[in-house]
Amino acid sequence: MARSALLNVMTQAAMKAGRSLTRDFGEVQNLQVSMKGPADFVSNADRRAEEIVHQELARARPDWGFLMEERGVVEGKDPQHRWIVDPLDGTTNFLHGIPMFAVSIALERDGQIVAGVVFNPAMDELYTAEKGGGAYLNDRRLRVAARQRLPEALFGTGIPFLGRGDHAGFLYELRQIISETAGIRRIGAASLDIAYVAAGRLDGFWERALEPWDLSAGAILVREAGGFVTGMDGKKFDHVAGDIVCGNEFMHKALIDQLQKAEAKRQAAKTS
Ligand code: IPD
Ligand code: CA
Numbered sequence: 001m002a003r004s005a006l007l008n009v010m011t012q013a014a015m016k017a018g019r020s021l022t023r024d025f026g027e028v029q030n031l032q033v034s035m036k037g038p039a040d041f042v043s044n045a046d047r048r049a050e051e052i053v054h055q056e057l058a059r060a061r062p063d064w065g066f067l068m069e070e071r072g073v074v075e076g077k078d079p080q081h082r083w084i085v086d087p088l089d090g091t092t093n094f095l096h097g098i099p100m101f102a103v104s105i106a107l108e109r110d111g112q113i114v115a116g117v118v119f120n121p122a123m124d125e126l127y128t129a130e131k132g133g134g135a136y137l138n139d140r141r142l143r144v145a146a147r148q149r150l151p152e153a154l155f156g157t158g159i160p161f162l163g164r165g166d167h168a169g170f171l172y173e174l175r176q177i178i179s180e181t182a183g184i185r186r187i188g189a190a191s192l193d194i195a196y197v198a199a200g201r202l203d204g205f206w207e208r209a210l211e212p213w214d215l216s217a218g219a220i221l222v223r224e225a226g227g228f229v230t231g232m233d234g235k236k237f238d239h240v241a242g243d244i245v246c247g248n249e250f251m252h253k254a255l256i257d258q259l260q261k262a263e264a265k266r267q268a269a270k271t272s
């Protein structure tokens with residue numbers, strides 16, 4: 001499979017950062033870890049990987065700006081383009097020795113996501129997508145799952161960090177979804193969860209209050225794999241707003257319906 005020059009640049013950066021993560025993953029007990037907030041960890045592995053992605057992308061496209069999880073915004077001369085980078089998505093997994101983590105890089109052009117790369121170095125899985133060019137896992141073209149029966153569906157989600165999300169509402173959603181489907185997975189790295197929807201491994205995924213670097217690369221993977229991506233209302237997707245629901249056309253709609261049912265049950269419980 002021939003990759004575009006743009007995807008090559010993104011892939012090189014993700015793989016180089018991935019090699020740094022692999023080295024640090026082998027010596028995870030020696031890392032310096034600090035907390036940014038409740039249940040929100042950062043280590044020198046995150047920062048080292050981010051430095052590599054920044055250097056590689058800035059060398060290849062010197063005028064483009066950045067939005068990065070650890071460093072924040074780096075303005076570029078070119079107002080059209082911005083890289084959105086999560087150097088280590090799944091830090092909690094990483095620090096616990098669980099090999100489910102990824103480097104996630106998206107490119108925003110005029111406010112729209114036009115390319116995305118997600119790389120899980122521990123499994124040597126590289127997901128790439130460019131607008132209009134399809135989505136790939138390594139060299140294999142991706143297509144979202146074809147399943148249309150809710151009792152067969154496996155959905156992914158993310159659990160809001162303690163003190164940062166609506167846990168009560170989330171429990172209503174969990175109860176609703178596990179009563180209608182084959183089950184739920186909480187993988188712990190949103191970029192991989194969403195890439196798994198593109199790969200047809202998960203039938204759908206929903207999570208609230210994510211950051212642009214968690215979901216932007218994944219969102220274009222799902223779209224380019226033929227899937228639907230929206231916010232919680234089932235309408236427009238805004239990668240800066242942070243809410244995402246995705247799946248094939250049928251599962252996306254079914255997931256929105258289930259989430260609305262959960263909300264209705266919650267409201268009914270409040271008034272009874
Ligand atoms: C986290 C992961 C997790 C999601 C959290 C994110 P991080 O990213 O993607 O799955 O539930 O909301 O913050 O901090 O490991 O890069
Ligand atoms: Ca983090």
Ligand code: CA
Nearest residue numbers: 086089090214
């Ligand atoms: Ca993240």
Ligand code: CA
Nearest residue numbers: 069086088089
């Ligand atoms: Ca991160």
